[in-house]
Structures are given as structure tokens and as C-alpha cells.
Amino acid sequence: MKINSNLAISDTGFIFNPSNGDSFSTNALGADIIRLMKEGKKTADIKKAICEKYEVDPKVLDKDYDDFMSHLRDHFLVSHD
Amino acid sequence: MKTEKLKYERPAIRKLNTGLMNKFGTRTEYAPVTHIDGVSVRELISKYGSPCFVLSERTIRKTYQNAVRAFKTRYPKVQFAWSYKTNYIDAVCNVFHQEGSWAEVVSIFEYTKALNNGVPGNKIIFNGPEKSKDDMKLAIENNSFLHIDHFDELYDLIELTETMKKKAKVAIRVNMDTGVYPMWDRFGFNYESGQAWNAITKIMATEYLDLVGLHCHIGTFMLTTSAYAVAAAKLSDLAVNIKYSYNKVLQYLDLGGGFPSGNTLRGSYLPGTDVIPSIDEFAEAITSTILNYGYKKDELPLLILETGRALIDDAGYLLGSVIANKRLSDGRRATIMDFGVNILFTAFWYEHKITPAQEFSSHTEDMVLYGPLCMNIDVVRQSVNLPMLNKGDHVVVHKVGAYNMTQWMQFIAMRPKVVLIDTEGNAHVIRENETVETLTVMERKPEHLKTFKLA
Numbered sequence: 001m002k003i004n005s006n007l008a009i010s011d012t013g014f015i016f017n018p019s020n021g022d023s024f025s026t027n028a029l030g031a032d033i034i035r036l037m038k039e040g041k042k043t044a045d046i047k048k049a050i051c052e053k054y055e056v057d058p059k060v061l062d063k064d065y066d067d068f069m070s071h072l073r074d075h076f077l078v079s080h081d
Numbered sequence: 082m083k084t085e086k087l088k089y090e091r092p093a094i095r096k097l098n099t100g101l102m103n104k105f106g107t108r109t110e111y112a113p114v115t116h117i118d119g120v121s122v123r124e125l126i127s128k129y130g131s132p133c134f135v136l137s138e139r140t141i142r143k144t145y146q147n148a149v150r151a152f153k154t155r156y157p158k159v160q161f162a163w164s165y166k167t168n169y170i171d172a173v174c175n176v177f178h179q180e181g182s183w184a185e186v187v188s189i190f191e192y193t194k195a196l197n198n199g200v201p202g203n204k205i206i207f208n209g210p211e212k213s214k215d216d217m218k219l220a221i222e223n224n225s226f227l228h229i230d231h232f233d234e235l236y237d238l239i240e241l242t243e244t245m246k247k248k249a250k251v252a253i254r255v256n257m258d259t260g261v262y263p264m265w266d267r268f269g270f271n272y273e274s275g276q277a278w279n280a281i282t283k284i285m286a287t288e289y290l291d292l293v294g295l296h297c298h299i300g301t302f303m304l305t306t307s308a309y310a311v312a313a314a315k316l317s318d319l320a321v322n323i324k325y326s327y328n329k330v331l332q333y334l335d336l337g338g339g340f341p342s343g344n345t346l347r348g349s350y351l352p353g354t355d356v357i358p359s360i361d362e363f364a365e366a367i368t369s370t371i372l373n374y375g376y377k378k379d380e381l382p383l384l385i386l387e388t389g390r391a392l393i394d395d396a397g398y399l400l401g402s403v404i405a406n407k408r409l410s411d412g413r414r415a416t417i418m419d420f421g422v423n424i425l426f427t428a429f430w431y432e433h434k435i436t437p438a439q440e441f442s443s444h445t446e447d448m449v450l451y452g453p454l455c456m457n458i459d460v461v462r463q464s465v466n467l468p469m470l471n472k473g474d475h476v477v478v479h480k481v482g483a484y485n486m487t488q489w490m491q492f493i494a495m496r497p498k499v500v501l502i503d504t505e506g507n508a509h510v511i512r513e514n515e516t517v518e519t520l521t522v523m524e525r526k527p528e529h530l531k532t533f534k535l536a
Contacts, residue, residue, distance in 0.1 A: 027090060029092040055089050
């Protein structure tokens with residue numbers, strides 16, 4: 001899954017999509033994931049980085065990560081590799 | 082050096098929509114409620130299980146005392162009678178009885194409960210359309226007030242008292258047009274058509290019936306005080322006519338109940354707390370009507386009130402936990418709770434206020450809250466804005482003290498414990514949770530259905 005490269009993300013989790021003018025707000029973890037995706041990190045590396053930073057069971061993260069990706073897809077913010 | 086990890090909250094994203102500003106601002110009902118009367122929600126759940134009903138004795142007493150003050154500062158003779166059907170757990174009833182409330186019951190089951198609680202028979206009001214001759218006989222022997230609902234009951238009562246050769250203290254329930262529709266005309270005798278006066282005439286001509294009062298109960302969750310002023314005026318009109326025609330002074334007018342709680346009705350634009358009149362406004366409408374009706378000072382009737390919901394709803398909480406999170410086909414978040422409409426019956430009527438029981442970040446999501454039942458009707462909130470709830474997180478449902486603990490259903494799941502937090506902050510179980518045995522003990526298997534063999 002690749003994040004659209006032209007997205008603008010602020011430190012506070014405000015996201016702007018210049019291709020269609022949509023804007024979004026995301027929480028801290030959502031912003032971290034999008035930032036890591038923008039850096040071109042692979043899914044496994046992103047999950048590892050999150051597990052190191054947040055107090056979370058990897059199984060819970062797996063489930064929530066997939067759900068978050070489906071949400072990003074619904075908003076046309078990601079595309080398949 | 083090992084650094085401490087950050088608290089996890091699942092990732093979330095929300096599209097920002099531009100449009101007209103909402104002048105009421107955003108709802109903030111997701112502010113966490115971690116304690117009830119100083120007792121930790123987490124501790125309550127770990128000790129008594131999830132889900133679990135919690136009642137605040139302090140709130141019950143405070144609400145009751147405020148209602149009594151509202152009426153007694155305006156009118157010299159006031160008596161409250163606790164509406165058993167609203168919540169008939171014995172401990173709850175006894176809080177009201179300790180405060181001075183009589184009992185108002187609508188079945189022999191509730192009548193027996195009131196007697197068992199120690200309420201003297203002459204302080205029990207027996208309402209409702211179903212009273213068998215045996216029920217009425219018991220009530221007459223105990224000197225209770227019988228509120229007659231229909232002519233069949235009236236004729237049964239005449240026959241019964243003639244056999245017993247004992248006077249019964251009776252009132253009639255009167256229904257009327259108070260300007261609120263639909264009119265509750267299924268209970269009692271109609272005022273406008275003259276039916277109520279016919280019943281009064283019949284009673285006055287009967288040797289063993291002593292007409293001591295008039296009763297009405299004009300509706301439920303009433304949002305207008307003027308309807309009560311109309312009701313008080315129409316009952317007063319009958320009382321004054323009884324005095325004029327029969328030279329009989331009635332002991333009381335019973336205005337029933339129907340005052341709303343602070344809940345928000347489904348479909349209401351504004352929260353309930355913003356639209357419901359205060360108890361003082363209801364008291365003012367009723368008492369000023371009676372006081373200005375022209376009764377002689379020494380003939381003012383006792384004013385009886387049977388309000389239930391408004392006295393107990395705010396004192397009740399339902400604690401529950403998240404079973405699972407999922408996403409619906411249209412992208413909406415759905416959260417499944419461990420309590421459903423089986424125990425939170427009032428979810429059919431109200432947009433219940435629901436708050437998380439632990440700290441959260443400011444990010445929220447619109448979601449549907451479902452109960453655990455494998456039934457499509459099991460929806461606790463169609464749409465509610467709450468923080469990111471994780472599996473196992475706790476929530477508090479507010480204002481659930483009225484009707485839930487009497488109208489709840491044993492359906493698919495068992496009914497949970499009910500806990501009362503006393504005025505000192507001590508928690509007491511006042512109703513145990515049901516078990517499989519609670520139900521199977523009542524079942525009987527015919528001999529030929531006791532065993533089977535599966536291939």
C-alpha cells in the first residue's frame with residue numbers, strides 16, 4: 001500500500017490532499033503511520049516502529065492497522081503498490 | 082536508557098467538512114466519567130462484573146427532597162407516593178419510604194411488595210385496570226385507597242363491599258383533554274363526556290363506597306406544564322361539584338406522575354436538559370391552579386403526586402464494556418457493547434448519554450453502538466460521537482434509573498447485578514445477577530422429553 005506522495009501533513013495531524021482539496025484530521029498514531037508511509041517504509045517496518053514507540057500488543061496493532069488502511073483507501077489517500 | 086512507551090490509541094482519520102457553523106458547538110459527552118459518587122467505575126466492574134447497574138442513593142434522596150421542596154413551599158398539604166412500576170427493587174422503594182413516600186402500585190404483585198416492605202395498608206394507593214375481586218378484597222381489608230379504572234371494576238367493587246359489609250376508600254381515575262395528544266383516554270373515566278360524573282354519581286349512591294379522592298395521570302414524559310394546570314382545574318371542577326351536589330369534601334386530588342427526566346428523547350434536536358421544564362415549574366402550574374380555584378381554606382385537598390421517572394432516572398447508571406469494534410459496509414464505525422436493549426429497554430425511547438470511563442485523547446469518531454444480542458433490533462445508539470474505544474474499555478450510560486430495572490427482559494442473556502452506592506460511598510448489591518439456574522428452576526420436562534440420542 002502506497003500513500004499519495006503529494007499529501008501535506010502537519011505536526012498536529014492535519015492532512016491536506018492537493019489533488020482534490022480534501023482535508024482530514026488524524027490522531028497522533030494515524031499521523032505517525034502516514035508520515036512513515038510517506039518516507040517509503042515497508043508495512044513490517046512501520047509496525048515494528050510503532051510497537052517500539054507505543055504500548056501495544058502486535059496482534060491488536062495488526063487489526064487496527066488493516067482497518068486504518070481500509071479507511072485511507074475509502075478516502076483515496078492510498079493506492080496499491 | 083529505556084524510555085517509557087506512549088499510551089496506545091488506535092489510528093483514526095476523519096474527513097473535515099466545511100459548511101455552516103453549528104451555533105450550539107460540538108457535543109462534549111465523551112468527557113470521561115471515572116467515578117460515581119466517589120467510587121471508581123473500574124473497581125465497580127472488577128467487583129460486580131460488566132454490565133452492571135449502579136444507583137446513587139445520594140442522588141435519589143437529593144432529587145426527592147428537591148421535588149418535595151418545590152411542592153411544599155407552594156402548597157400546604159402534599160404527599161408523594163412512590164410509583165413501584167418505575168423501579169420496584171425493595172432497597173430503592175425503601176429509600177423513598179424512608180423519605181416519607183407512600184406506595185403507588187398497579188398490580189397485586191406490586192401491592193404485595195409494598196406490604197412486604199412494611200408500608201401500612203392505608204398508605205398504599207392501588208391503581209391500574211387489573212384488580213381481581215381477591216385483590217380488591219385484600220386492599221379493602223387493609224384500608225388501602227382503590228382507584229377505580231372502569232365501570233366493570235366499579236360494579237365488582239359494589240358487589241364485593243356489599244358482601245363484606247365493609248366500606249372501601251375509593252377514588253376514580255379521570256382522563257381528560259389537557260391539550261396534549263394523543264390523549265390518554267384508555268385509563269379511567271372521561272371528564273368531557275360526563276362519564277366521570279356518572280361514575281361519581283354511582284359511587285355517591287352506594288352505601289359501602291367512600292369517595293375520598295380524584296385521580297388522573299395525563300401522560301408520560303410531559304414537556305408542557307400547562308397540561309397539568311388544565312388537569313388540576315378539571316379535577317377541581319369535579320371536586321367542587323361534589324361539594325355542591327353532595328356536600329362532601331374530598332380528602333385528596335392525585336395528579337399522578339408523568340414529569341420528565343433529563344434524558345433526551347429520540348429525534349429531539351436539543352438535549353433533554355435544555356428542553357424539559359423544572360420540577361418547580363410543574364409545581365407552580367399545579368399548586369397555583371388549585372389554590373386559585375376557590376376552595377375554602379380548611380377544605381383544600383391533600384395533593385398527591387405519583388411521580389416516578391423524574392425522581393429516579395438521574396440516579397441510575399449502567400456500566401458496560403466494549404466487546405468488539407468493526408467497520409460497516411458504508412465505512413461507519415460500529416462498536417459492540419456487552420449490554421443491549423434487553424437490559425437497557427429505554428434505548429428504544431432515548432438517545433442515552435454515554436461516556437467513556439477512562440481518559441482519552443481529543444480525537445473522536447461517529448459510531449453506531451450495538452448491544453451483544455444476535456438480533457437486528459439491538460441498537461443502543463444509532464449515532465454517537467465517542468473517543469477511540471478499544472476492546473475491553475468501559476463506558477457509563479447515564480440516567481437509566483427509571484423503568485430499566487423493571488421492564489428489562491431475560492432474553493438471550495441474563496440480567497446483571499444492581500448495586501446501590503449509599504450516602505457514605507459504600508457499595509451494596511441490591512439485586513443479584515441471574516444465573517442459568519434462576520431460569521431452569523422454573524422449567525419442567527415431561528418424562529418423554531428428558532433424554533434424547535443424536536446420531
